[in-house]
Amino acid sequence: MKLERLPSHPLPQAPSIPAKAHAFTVHGVQVRDDYAWLKAENWKDVLKDPDTLDSAIRTCLEQENAYAKEALSGTEAFQERLVAEMRARIKEDDSSVPEPDGPFAYFTRYREGGQHPLVCRRPRDGGDEAVLLDCDREAESHAFFDLGGADHSPSHRLMAWGADIKGSEYYTIRVRDLETGDELADEVPHSSGGVVWLGDSSGFYYVELDENHRPVRVKRHLLGTAATEDETIYEEKDPGFFVKLGVTQSDAFVLIEVSDHETSEVWMIDRADPTGTPRLIEPRTRELQYDVEHHGDRLIILTNADGAEDFKIMTAPVDAPARANWRDLVPYRPGVMILFVVALSRYLLRLEREDAKPRIVLREIATGREETIAFDEDTYSLGVDPGYEFDTDVFRYRYSSLKTPSEVIDYNLRTGTRTLRKRQEVPSGHNSDDYVTHRLFATAPDGERVPVSIVHRREVALDGSAPLLLYGYGSYGMSMSAGFRTNILSLVDRGFVYAIAHIRGGTEKGWRWYLDGKREKKPNTFTDFIACGEALVEAGYTSRGRIVAHGGSAGGMLMGAVANLAPDLFAGIVAEVPFVDVLNTMLDAELPLTPPEWPEWGNPGADEKAFRTILSYSPYDNVKIQAYPAILALGGLTDPRVTYWEPAKWVARLRATMSGGGPILLKLNMEAGHGGAAGRFDRLEEVALAYTFAIKSIDGF
Numbered sequence: 001m002k003l004e005r006l007p008s009h010p011l012p013q014a015p016s017i018p019a020k021a022h023a024f025t026v027h028g029v030q031v032r033d034d035y036a037w038l039k040a041e042n043w044k045d046v047l048k049d050p051d052t053l054d055s056a057i058r059t060c061l062e063q064e065n066a067y068a069k070e071a072l073s074g075t076e077a078f079q080e081r082l083v084a085e086m087r088a089r090i091k092e093d094d095s096s097v098p099e100p101d102g103p104f105a106y107f108t109r110y111r112e113g114g115q116h117p118l119v120c121r122r123p124r125d126g127g128d129e130a131v132l133l134d135c136d137r138e139a140e141s142h143a144f145f146d147l148g149g150a151d152h153s154p155s156h157r158l159m160a161w162g163a164d165i166k167g168s169e170y171y172t173i174r175v176r177d178l179e180t181g182d183e184l185a186d187e188v189p190h191s192s193g194g195v196v197w198l199g200d201s202s203g204f205y206y207v208e209l210d211e212n213h214r215p216v217r218v219k220r221h222l223l224g225t226a227a228t229e230d231e232t233i234y235e236e237k238d239p240g241f242f243v244k245l246g247v248t249q250s251d252a253f254v255l256i257e258v259s260d261h262e263t264s265e266v267w268m269i270d271r272a273d274p275t276g277t278p279r280l281i282e283p284r285t286r287e288l289q290y291d292v293e294h295h296g297d298r299l300i301i302l303t304n305a306d307g308a309e310d311f312k313i314m315t316a317p318v319d320a321p322a323r324a325n326w327r328d329l330v331p332y333r334p335g336v337m338i339l340f341v342v343a344l345s346r347y348l349l350r351l352e353r354e355d356a357k358p359r360i361v362l363r364e365i366a367t368g369r370e371e372t373i374a375f376d377e378d379t380y381s382l383g384v385d386p387g388y389e390f391d392t393d394v395f396r397y398r399y400s401s402l403k404t405p406s407e408v409i410d411y412n413l414r415t416g417t418r419t420l421r422k423r424q425e426v427p428s429g430h431n432s433d434d435y436v437t438h439r440l441f442a443t444a445p446d447g448e449r450v451p452v453s454i455v456h457r458r459e460v461a462l463d464g465s466a467p468l469l470l471y472g473y474g475s476y477g478m479s480m481s482a483g484f485r486t487n488i489l490s491l492v493d494r495g496f497v498y499a500i501a502h503i504r505g506g507t508e509k510g511w512r513w514y515l516d517g518k519r520e521k522k523p524n525t526f527t528d529f530i531a532c533g534e535a536l537v538e539a540g541y542t543s544r545g546r547i548v549a550h551g552g553s554a555g556g557m558l559m560g561a562v563a564n565l566a567p568d569l570f571a572g573i574v575a576e577v578p579f580v581d582v583l584n585t586m587l588d589a590e591l592p593l594t595p596p597e598w599p600e601w602g603n604p605g606a607d608e609k610a611f612r613t614i615l616s617y618s619p620y621d622n623v624k625i626q627a628y629p630a631i632l633a634l635g636g637l638t639d640p641r642v643t644y645w646e647p648a649k650w651v652a653r654l655r656a657t658m659s660g661g662g663p664i665l666l667k668l669n670m671e672a673g674h675g676g677a678a679g680r681f682d683r684l685e686e687v688a689l690a691y692t693f694a695i696k697s698i699d700g701f
Contacts, residue, residue, distance in 0.1 A: 003467060003494055003495050003496075003695065003698060003699075004494065004695075005699055006074070006075050006078055006692065006695055006696055006699060007074030007075060008074075008699070008701070009073070009074060011071055011663055011701060012067060012070045012071065014067055014655055014662075014663065014664070015060070015063040015064055015067050016655070016656075017035065017038070017060050017064075017648070017651075017652035017655075019034035019035060019652070019656065020034060020035075020036075020037045021034055022034055022036045022037070026587065026604065026605065026611055027608040027611050027612075029611070029612075029615070031583065031615070031621065033584060033649075034653075035645075035648070035649040035652045035653060036584070036649075037057075038057055038060065038645040038648045038649055038652070039643070039645040040053055040054050040057055040645075041054075042054075043643065043645075044211065044212075044213075046637070046638065047166070047168040047170070047213065047638050047640055048166065048168060048170065049166070050166070050637050050638055050670065050671070053637070060648070061637070061644070061648065061666075061668050061670070062670075064648070064651065064665075064666040064667075064668060065666075065667060065668060065670075067665065067666075068632070068665040068666060068667045071663055071665055071701070072665075072689070072692060072693065072696065075692045075696070078692060079685070079688040079689060079692050080688075082490050082684075082687075082688035082691055082692065083681075083684045083685055083688045085428070085489075085490050086486065086487050086490055086684045086687065086688070087681060087684060088427060088428035089426045089427065089428050089430070089486040089487075089489065090427070090486070090680070091424075091425045091426075091427055092110060092111075092112045092113060092114070092427075093109065093110060093111060093112045094109065094110050094425070095107055095108065095109030095110070095120075096108050096109070097396070097408050097421045097422050098121075098122065099385075099387050099388055099396075100124050100387070100388070100389060101152075101156075101387075101388035101389060102124070102156060103123065103124055103156065104121040104122065104123060104124055104156055105121060105122055105123075105124050106119075106120070106121045106152065106388075107120055107121070107122075108120065110680070111136065114136045115136060115139065115679030115680055115681055115682060116135035116136045116138070116139050116145060116147065116679060116680075117135050117147065118131050118133065118134050118135065118136070119131070119132045119133040119135070119147075119150045119159070119161075120132060121152075130178075132150070132152075132159055132176070132178055133147075133150055133159065133161055133176065135147050138163060139679075142165040143671040144164070144165055144166060144167045144671050145163060145164075145165055145679075146163065146164045146165075146167070147161065147162070147163055147193075148161075148162035148163060148164055148171040148191075148192070148193020148194060149161065149162045149171075149173075149193045149194030149195065151194060151195050151196070151197065151204075152178070153197045153201040153204075154197055154199055154200070154201050154251075155200075155201040156178070157177065157178055157179060157201065158175055158176065158177060158178060158184075158201060158223075159175070159176045159178055160173055160174070160175050160176075160195040160197070160204055160206075161173065161174060161175075161176065162174075162191055162192075162193035162194060162195075163193075164193070166638050167636055167637075167638040167639070167669075167671065168213075168638040168639075168640055169192075169193075169209075169213070169640055169641075170189070170190050170191075170209060170213070171190075171191050171192060171193035172187060172188065172189045172190075172191070173186075173187070173188040173191050173193070173195060173206060173221075174186065174187055174188075175223065184223065184224075185224070186221065186223055186224070186225075186227075187227065188206060188221055188227045188230070189227065190208055190209050191206045191207060191208055191209065192206070192207040192208075192209060192215045192244070194206070194207075194245065195245075196245050196246070196247050196254050196271075198220075198271065198274045199251075199271040199272040199273075199274070200272075200274055202222060202223060202274055203220060203221050203222035203223050203274070204220075204221055205218055205219070205220055205221075205233065205245055205254055205269075206218070206219055206221060206245070207219075207243055207244060207245055212239075212590060212591075212592055213592035213640045214239065214242060214592055214596075215242050215243050215244065216235060216236045216239075216242070216243055217232050217234065217235045217236070217243070218232070218233045218234040218235075218243060218245065218256050218278075219231060219232055219233060220233050222274075233256075233269070233277070233278060234256050234258075234267060234278055236258055238595075239589070239595040239596075240260050240595035240596050240598060240599070241258050241259060241260050241263075241284075241596065242258070242259065242260070242596050243256065243257070243258050244257050245257070247271065248268075248292070248293055248294035248343075249293060249294070249342050249343055249344065249386055249390050250293075250294045250295065250343070250390045251271060251390060252270070252271060252272075252294050253268040253269065253270065253271055253292075253294055254268065254269040254271050254276075255267070255268055255292060256268070256269070256278055257291070258284070259289070260596050260598075260599045261476060261477070261518075261596070261597070261599045261600045262286075262287050262289065262599045263284050263285070263286055263287055263288060263289065263599070264284065264288070264289045264290055264291070265280065265281070265282060265283060265284040265290075266280075266281045266282075266290065266291070266292045267279060267280050267281065268281060268292065268321075279321075281299070281301075281316075281321040281322070282321070282322055282323045287304075288303070288304065288305060288323075289303060289304050289311075290302065290303035290304075290305065291303075291341070293341060293342060293343040294318070294343065295343040295345075295348075295365065297317060297318050297319075298315045298316065298317060298318060299315065299316045299317075299318055299321050300313060300314075300315060300329070300341060300343045300348065301313070301314045301315065301316060301326060302338060302340075302341045303326070304511070305323065305326065306332070307332075308332035309332075309334065309510070309511045309512060310332065310333070310334060310335065310336055310337040310338065310510045310511050310512075311332070311337060311338040311339075311511070312328060312329075312330055312331055312332035312333075312338065313328075313329045313330035313338065313341055313348075313350065314326040314327055314328055314329055315327055315329050329348075330350065330363075334510075335354060335355070335509075335510055336352055336353075336354045336510075337352060337353050337354070337507055337510045337511060338350055338351075338352045339351045339352060339353060339358075339507075340384060342384065342386040342395075343365075343390075344386075344390060344391075344392060344395065344413075345390050345391040345392070346364065346365055346366065346393070346413070347362060347363065347364060347365060347393075347395075347413050348362075348363040348365055349361070349362055349363070349384060349386070349395055350363070351382070351383070351384050353479070353507070353508070353510075355451075355509060356439075356451040356479075356502055356508040356509060357374070357380075358374075358380075358381070358382040359372050359373060359374035359382065360372070360373040360374075360382060360384060360397055361373075362411075362413060364413075371416075373397065373411070375399060375401075377401045377404070377437060378437055378438060378439040378453075379401060379402055379437050379438075379439050379453040379454075379482035380399065380400065380401040380404070380482055380483070381398075381399070381400050381401065381481040381482055381483030381484075382397065382398070382399055383397065383398045384396075384397050384398075385397065385398060385408075393412055393413045393414040393415075394410050394411065394412055394413065395410075395411055395413065396408060396409065396410050396411070396421070397409055397411060400424070400483040400484035401437060401482060401483065401484060402435070402437045402453060402454075402455035402482055402483070402484065402485070402498070403432045403435035403436070403437050403455055403484070404432050404484060405423060405424035405425075405426060405430060405432075405484050406422075406423075406424040406483065406484050407420060407422070407423050407424070408420075408421045408422040408423075409421065424484065426486060430486075430489070433458075434457060434458055435455055435456065435457055435458060435492070436455070436456060436457075436458050437453070437454065437455045437482075438453075438454040438455075439451060439452070439453060439454070440452040440454060440499075440535060440536070440539060441535075442501075442528070442531045442532040442534070442535030442536075443531060443535065444504075444524070444527060444528050444531045445527050445531065446524070448504070448516075448524075448528070450501065450502065450503055450504070450528045450531060450532055450535075451502040451508060451509070452499050452500065452501055452502065452532050452535065452536065453480075453482040453499065453500040453502065454497060454498070454499045454500075454536075454541065455488075455492060455497075455498050455499075456492060456496070456497040456498065456541075457492060457493065457495070460495060460497065462539070462540040462541055463540055464537070464540050464541075464542060464543040464546075465543070465546075466495055466496065466497050466541060466542050466546070467495065467496050467497070467542060467546045467547075467548070467571070467694075467695075467698040468496060468497040468498070468499060468536060468541055468542035468546060468547050468548070469488070469491055469496055469497075469498050469499070469547075469548045469549075469550055469694060470499050470500075470501055470529070470532065470533055470536070470547050470548070470549050470550065471498075471499070471500050471501065471549075471550045471551065471555075472500070472501040472503055472529045472532075472549070472550075472551050472555055472558050473503075473505070473506060473551060473552075473553075473554060473555040473558070474501075474503040474504060474505030474506055474517055474525040474528070474529070474554070474555065474558055475505045475506075475517070475518075475525070475554035475555070475557075475558075475600065476505070476514075476554065476600060477505075477506065477507045477511070477514040478506055478507070479502070479506045479507050479508045480500050480502060480506060480508070482500060487684070487687050487691075490688075490691055491691055491694065491695075494695070496694075497536070497541045497542060499532070499536060499541070501528065501529050501532035501533075503517065503524075503525050503528035503529050503532065503558075504516045504517030504521070504524045504525050504528050505517025505518060505522070505524075505525040505554075518600055518601070519599075519600070519601060519602045519610065519613070520602070520609065520610075520613050522601070522613065522617060523616070523617055525558060525561075526558060526561040526562055526565055526617065527565075529549070529558060529562055530562055530565060530566045530569060533547050533549070533566070533569050533570070534569070544568065544569055545568060545569070545570070545571055546571055546698060547569060547570050547571060548570065548571055548572040548573070548574065548694040548697050548698065549562060549563075549570050549572075549573045549574070550573075550574045550576075550690070550694075551574075551575065551576070551578075552575070552576030552577055552578070552634075553576070553577050553578070553579055553641065553642055554579050555576075556575040556576055556577055556578025556579055556580060556633075556642065556647075557578060557579040557580055557582060557619060559573045559574070559575035559578055559580075559619075559631075560575060560578055560580040560619025560620070560650060561617050561619050561622075563619070563628055563629065563631060564619060564622045564623065564624060567626060567627060567628050567629055567661065568627075568629075570629040571629055571630065571697040571698050571700075572629050572630040572631070572632070572693060572694055572696075572697025572698070573629055573630070573631045573632070574632050574634070574690045574693060574694060575631065575632070575633045575634070575647070576634045576690070577634065577635055577636060577639055577641070577642040577647070578619075578633055578635075578642065578646065578647050578650065579642045579646060580618070580619040580620050580646050580647065580649075580650040581618070581619075581620045581645070581646040581649055581650065582601065582614050582617070582618035582619070582620070582621075583604060583611075583614050583615055583618040583620075583621050584620070585597075585643075585646070586598070586601055586602070586603065586604050586605075586614060587604055587605050589605075591643070592640045592641070593640075593641055601614060602614060619650060620646070620649055620650045620653060623650075623653045623654055623657045623658070624657065624658075625657055625658070625659050626658065626659055627658065627659055627660040627661035628654060628658045628660075628661040628662060628664070629661060629662075629697065630661070630662055630663055630664075630665075630693070630696070630697040630701055631651075631654065631662070631663075631664045631665065632665045632666075632667065632689075632690065632693040633647040633650065633651055633664075633665065633666045633667070634647070634666075634667050634668075634669075634686065634689075634690070635647040635648070635666070635667075635668045635669070636668065636669045637668060637669065637670045637671070638671075644668060647666055647668070648666060648668070651664050651665075651666040662701075663701055665693070667689065669686075
């Protein structure tokens, strides 16, 4: 299978972002940061209003966008073809399977050609659809629109919905009367987007973001009152901890969940009490994590207590929930990580993973009888959707693999009957038999076996001639699903092998896998990824210099690190919203995510060992005089997570330092944040750009 060649032309002169001498000293070490000026002094204002960006900085960013466009000129028609291909795989009028809740079943759908979802419901037993919120219409007057949440009230008469129109993840909550379609006067700004309603539908709880964009306060809003009058129910004083809201499956308790990346505590409020106050379950203890569910007079607690590294399930009395009263229900089994638990009226469901393969375990509460749902493919994705209801015998799960479109299945816990509710449609056609999936294990420098999930067309020759896109993340304990992705078919159908490196820093092989890829062990993440690339070469899937690496956010940091460590392994690197200025970001306690990130990376200001570790790998600080592969960095101006100046500074230093290779391109979305374009078709343009760059990298610019 031959990769099509794209138009080629001499590259234009790259912009030169001026360096302005700047240095600082930490723990006796001088650090140079000559592009620090790209960080706007008023960056907090820029998040809320991009028009406030300093004109000199804006000029540099616009010049970068123009250069990236010119470097890929001649490929516009090809990018349009990619967008058309990817769009043709999307069922444009797709809809979710309705979720029953009381008299109604709620779902989302899209209209043909629509960018944004419609939130809908119909009578539970069938009947006419009602459109509760038309996000296409709400987005009409905005360059960016993202729905943060749409939560119907227990009375089913109202819906609170939150929208972000800047890409900065500040959501404004409004309330809609579902009988008339009118908006109430209530308007709550600066929220995280979702709500939990009071049991009597008289108001709701929400999380407010502070001036540093951190979710720190839980407030109670009563309908008909001004947001300025909202009562603060909980406020987190430690800037290293974030706050979110939840609700037990039983609907009995609102949960205030407070955590960083390794410690948590939970408070609960009686949902039936409109004046309720939070009750602490167990005070935070460093590295103790727990999540809470409810069943009758007991709490169901998923926790790593007592050295249960991969978590176990315990119970405690609702009236005496402290840790002293926790008792084992599902004991800890090393290497079997329990990811999620939900309690229904008669059943306990848990999602667990062993050796990078997930399974669902169903437990009958009255008898303790268990059964397991698992699949035979080498690589697959499995998820649980508990729905809205508690007293039910039916739960829903989702299954897919790298070659198998997603299936939504309702499982009757009483009868064991499985009902296929939906199979993902690929309108342009898809035959799973045309593709092959594999699981390969790479050997890391310290001997660890790193899983790699692989898909390619059946006819691809495994003789080293195929180009390969290698995706990686490896942070925060997040595992990378080996689920179906329609977009990658635009590369796979052109002869690419697609692979996911399940590197340390994730939890594919349990919590230890995460611990071995954080703080002082972070370099394992990078060497694992390189080992995966080398193993794919050795197995004949590709050759050295025919790999395009791809990662975003913390995975973008991975991209920067491997570019410094093994540049000749890669033909190109796509780094989306890349967290590459690790040292400077972790030294700046005012940035939104910095204090909560210290448990993940270390606090370089307070801890010299952490400083030296981060300095040793921070991509921006380790750019070398060497040839680099072609690099495409993608960012967003209003991104509160990976701020726009990180990729800009990295690109500037790369160009000023490298001895050859490239090109180095920066494409910054001036109207979006961390997630890029919000519209489902607009996002395809960004994917097409990245894939075009990948093919050009293989061809050679």
